[in-house]
Amino acid sequence: MPKFMSEDFLLQTRTASVLYHEHAENLPIYDYHCHLPADQIAADRCFENLTQAWLAGDHYKWRAMRTNGIAEKFITGGANDYEKFEKWAQTVPCCLGNPLYHWTHLELKRYFGINKLLSPETAKEIYETCSELLRTPDYSIRSLLRRMNVKLVCTTEGPLDTLEHHKKLREEGFEIKVHTAWRPDKAMAAEDTAELNVFIDKLEEMCDIAIADFESYLEALRERHHYFHENGCRLSDHGIETAYAEEYTANEIEKVFDKIRAGEELNRAEQLKFKSAMMHEFALMDYESDWVQQLHLGALRNNCTRLFKTLGPDIGCDSIGDFEIARPLAKFLDRLDSIESLPKTILYNLNPRDNALLATMIGNFQDGSSPGKIQFGSAWWFLDQKDGIEDQLRALADMGLLSRFVGMLTDSRSFLSYPRHEYFRRILCNMLGGDVEAGLLPNDLALLGKMVEDISFNNARAYFPMELD
Numbered sequence: 001m002p003k004f005m006s007e008d009f010l011l012q013t014r015t016a017s018v019l020y021h022e023h024a025e026n027l028p029i030y031d032y033h034c035h036l037p038a039d040q041i042a043a044d045r046c047f048e049n050l051t052q053a054w055l056a057g058d059h060y061k062w063r064a065m066r067t068n069g070i071a072e073k074f075i076t077g078g079a080n081d082y083e084k085f086e087k088w089a090q091t092v093p094c095c096l097g098n099p100l101y102h103w104t105h106l107e108l109k110r111y112f113g114i115n116k117l118l119s120p121e122t123a124k125e126i127y128e129t130c131s132e133l134l135r136t137p138d139y140s141i142r143s144l145l146r147r148m149n150v151k152l153v154c155t156t157e158g159p160l161d162t163l164e165h166h167k168k169l170r171e172e173g174f175e176i177k178v179h180t181a182w183r184p185d186k187a188m189a190a191e192d193t194a195e196l197n198v199f200i201d202k203l204e205e206m207c208d209i210a211i212a213d214f215e216s217y218l219e220a221l222r223e224r225h226h227y228f229h230e231n232g233c234r235l236s237d238h239g240i241e242t243a244y245a246e247e248y249t250a251n252e253i254e255k256v257f258d259k260i261r262a263g264e265e266l267n268r269a270e271q272l273k274f275k276s277a278m279m280h281e282f283a284l285m286d287y288e289s290d291w292v293q294q295l296h297l298g299a300l301r302n303n304c305t306r307l308f309k310t311l312g313p314d315i316g317c318d319s320i321g322d323f324e325i326a327r328p329l330a331k332f333l334d335r336l337d338s339i340e341s342l343p344k345t346i347l348y349n350l351n352p353r354d355n356a357l358l359a360t361m362i363g364n365f366q367d368g369s370s371p372g373k374i375q376f377g378s379a380w381w382f383l384d385q386k387d388g389i390e391d392q393l394r395a396l397a398d399m400g401l402l403s404r405f406v407g408m409l410t411d412s413r414s415f416l417s418y419p420r421h422e423y424f425r426r427i428l429c430n431m432l433g434g435d436v437e438a439g440l441l442p443n444d445l446a447l448l449g450k451m452v453e454d455i456s457f458n459n460a461r462a463y464f465p466m467e468l469d
């Protein structure tokens with residue numbers, strides 16, 4: 001019986017082990033989508049303790065703690081950092097089977113050299129050891145990134161962000177590239193016109209453009225898009241339930257925009273038309289700037305009113321939705337393709353029922369301009385676990401070209417999440433190695449090894465228009 005989390009963790013065949021250790025393990029990390037706070041990278045903050053580094057802001061852990069019967073006081077409330085950590089340590093043994101159990105122990109091992117299991121018995125010792133290390137310069141935020149051999153990070157910012165921290169990092173010549181990604185969700189959030197107007201007012205002030213109609217709204221957004229480009233942005237990202245691709249006319253959108261500015265509520269049809277127009281316009285901006293657009297599809301967000309009212313969004317009350325994906329997505333992409341303005345695109349789905357759907361959708365719009373132009377993105381959020389990753393890889397291999405896949409990203413808010421790339425690479429190597437040993441793939445380690453190296457690093461490097469040196 002293999003030991004828990006040994007050298008060959010997740011690698012069930014000899015070939016899988018060779019592929020991982022010889023072709024994946026030592027490759028650097030190209031993290032093209034995450035939610036790390038750029039200000040903290042710029043400040044090169046040292047965390048005060050393990051709770052600050054690990055539990056603050058991590059809604060995956062919060063959700064597990066709530067499920068384990070822990071009171072909110074010890075999750076997001078006023079309990080002190082050690083009390084919160086104790087409750088997390090109580091929860092970890094109940095996470096067996098959940099990726100949090102693997103992530104937790106992989107993170108303790110890779111960053112801190114701790115091989116013990118976290119439990120109430122080991123909580124104090126682990127907390128003290130890690131917290132002490134975290135307060136030293138060797139564990140500052142930048143050191144944590146270096147420790148994991150990260151070469152590039154894309155954070156995620158809204159159009160109103162000044163990008164001052166990215167500027168500072170670039171001016172300083174920090175050796176790890178820190179780019180921003182443009183996430184304009186708020187600019188098309190037509191469900192709440194009061195909130196949308198707050199956004200538009202701020203945009204107006206920032207761009208010094210009077211936003212009186214839809215055209216001037218787009219002009220201001222284009223100005224911000226251009227500003228992002230000048231400051232190194234080469235990707236956009238959209239968190240949406242599904243793609244929006246309703247029919248609309250310019251006249252209809254003008255009328256909807258007038259209603260928004262008048263603070264009137266929009267009906268569902270008007271909301272969808274507005275979102276459709278925005279999605280199309282954003283994609284055109286991305287195409288013109290040679291950016292990659294990412295669509296994160298399928299989350300049903302803020303489901304618990306009680307927690308939304310007290311804690312706001314992104315606190316662990318989201319789940320998998322069952323939206324209609326295929327038809328609007330095909331229409332959205334086709335509309336751009338038919339005017340030769342479809343940018344490179346990565347599509348991520350949250351509902352595992354849609355794996356085959358996306359794996360086949362991407363094939364419709366490949367155009368020979370670059371390998372894997374339209375990508376089926378890595379298993380995300382609730383699917384970022386062993387089965388979810390395997391299912392995504394398998395669907396992509398079955399229905400597309402796995403060898404052209406741009407691979408893993410952390411999509412995390414925590415600086416301690418980088419072992420997720422290792423986790424992904426091990427699962428990839430395990431799948432390929434298993435297939436070799438079953439006689440389904442040739443036992444050609446040069447061929448397979450190159451494929452592993454490409455998916456782990458080289459493909460992303462070639463795909464995204466960002467330089468590493």
Ligand SMILES: [Zn+2]
Nearest residue numbers: 033034035411
């Ligand atoms: Zn994300």
